[in-house]
Structures are given as C-alpha cells and as structure tokens.
Amino acid sequence: MSLLVDLHHYRSAQNTPCSVYLTELTAAVELTVDGIDTHAVVRMLDNIIRTTDNQPFAASDLTASDRDWLLAHLYQKYWSNRIVSTLECDQCAAPFDLSFELSALVSSIYQSIPREKISGNARFMLAQHDVDDVIGAEEQTDYANDHSRLALNLPTFAHEQATVSVSLQQARNFLLQATRDDGESHNLAPESLALLLEKVAPIVDLELEAACPECSKIHWAHFDLQSYCMKKIIGEKDNLLVEIHLIASHYGWSLAEIEQLPRTVRQSMANLIVASR
Numbered sequence: 001m002s003l004l005v006d007l008h009h010y011r012s013a014q015n016t017p018c019s020v021y022l023t024e025l026t027a028a029v030e031l032t033v034d035g036i037d038t039h040a041v042v043r044m045l046d047n048i049i050r051t052t053d054n055q056p057f058a059a060s061d062l063t064a065s066d067r068d069w070l071l072a073h074l075y076q077k078y079w080s081n082r083i084v085s086t087l088e089c090d091q092c093a094a095p096f097d098l099s100f101e102l103s104a105l106v107s108s109i110y111q112s113i114p115r116e117k118i119s120g121n122a123r124f125m126l127a128q129h130d131v132d133d134v135i136g137a138e139e140q141t142d143y144a145n146d147h148s149r150l151a152l153n154l155p156t157f158a159h160e161q162a163t164v165s166v167s168l169q170q171a172r173n174f175l176l177q178a179t180r181d182d183g184e185s186h187n188l189a190p191e192s193l194a195l196l197l198e199k200v201a202p203i204v205d206l207e208l209e210a211a212c213p214e215c216s217k218i219h220w221a222h223f224d225l226q227s228y229c230m231k232k233i234i235g236e237k238d239n240l241l242v243e244i245h246l247i248a249s250h251y252g253w254s255l256a257e258i259e260q261l262p263r264t265v266r267q268s269m270a271n272l273i274v275a276s277r
C-alpha cells in the first residue's frame, strides 16, 4: 500500500504545498540500492515517489531535511518505529541497548519548521524577529534594516552536487544563497546561518545520550537516519534473493515478474512457501 507524506520544503511550480505517495518497495527497487550516500537515496526516492496530481517530480529538488523525513516514514512502515542499537560501555565493558522511538525523535526534530513561511521550492521568507529568535538579538546589527525580510534558499541535492569540486568557502556561499528582500546580500555570520538552517531544515543526524545500566557512565551514540536506513536495505539483499529464488522455484515466474511484486506480498508468499514444505 502506498504511503502519503506531506513534505515540508518542497513546493510545486504553482508554489503550493505538496504531498507525495511513496509506492511500495519492490525487489526491482531494493536491488538497485548500492550505497548509503545521498546519490543512492535520491535514486531510490525517484523510483518510489509519485505526486498526488501526477505532476513530474525529481527527488534532486528535495532538501536533505525532506529526504530524511521521507526515509523516516519508509523506515517506520517497513521495519519498526523502535530503533535499537547495542553499545559496549568503555568503562565496565558491559554491553547495553540504546533504544528509542523513531516517531518521537522525528516529531521533536521537525516541529520547529515554520512551513507557513515557505515561498517557492525550499525557499523561506523570514522576518527579522524570526531570525532574532534563532540567533539572538545581539546579532541584530548584523542583519541590517528593520523592515527587510531574509530570503533563505535551502540547499537541495541539485545544489549539493554543484558544490562538490569547489572550495569550502565557495560551497558555503553557494549553499547559503540568502538575500534580503530588498535585494541586498545578507551579512549574517556563517555560524548564524548554520543555526537558522538547523531550525528550518533539520536532519536526523545527531548524538544521543545513553547511560550504562551497570556503572552509569554516560555515552554519546551517533545516529544518522540516512545511513541507518540504507544499510538496512543493503543488509537484506541476501534474504531478498532467497525470497526471489523460492517464488521462482515454486511458481515458475520470471525474475522480471517477481521483481515487480510489492515487498509485503513477496515476503508473505515466500513465508507461505516455506510453511507449506
């Protein structure tokens, strides 16, 4: 069954908010996932995203934040809402689990996005007080006159690609092509813009605190949803080939036919074949 997801930053050519369907994963899609990098994510999303009004859609126009948002929905649908990772305490060597609900984490991260201030794809119009709320009033003088608004263009994958072979400073300038609505360049410090980006386009890439239950030592565990989700798909490939083999052997269907089965159907059929033996 398809999954309907409201995007945060994406706007159609008519500048309207957009919802997309994620069609069900198939072996044809899963087998083409060959990495955990952003290229692989964009390629996979292009294969499974359909717009509600059948308009053309390119996943390269999505922000990193919207990509992670989609992956969070995908992960909850096919795997679990609970993420469990086993850590080893570096003080007492005891193994222990770090466990959390993905939906709660994602809700807390994405609740700060002011969707109503988006005008154009991945483009925010922020008033002076919106900026001050994030970076602190002491930066006010950096941000020129009282009446202008800041147009903040969020980087999409297409932008990310264009900055691969330029200097760090050029990349920073390019990615944060923010101007004021009076046409002047902004003069916010890079650190302030980073804070703004974190607020309006967060990603699920963070350090989580976990205490060892044996000795109470506090640990910080890195969680990056994109890597986590893509590794999950890659890690299932051997099992996926077993499912294809079972169905092909049992029904005599071609690889092309089996590759188009929705993932849940394919898995149920493989389970039935195993149970009937």
Ligand SMILES: [Zn+2]
Pocket: 089, 090, 091, 092, 093, 094, 212, 213, 214, 215, 216, 217
């Ligand atoms: Zn310990």
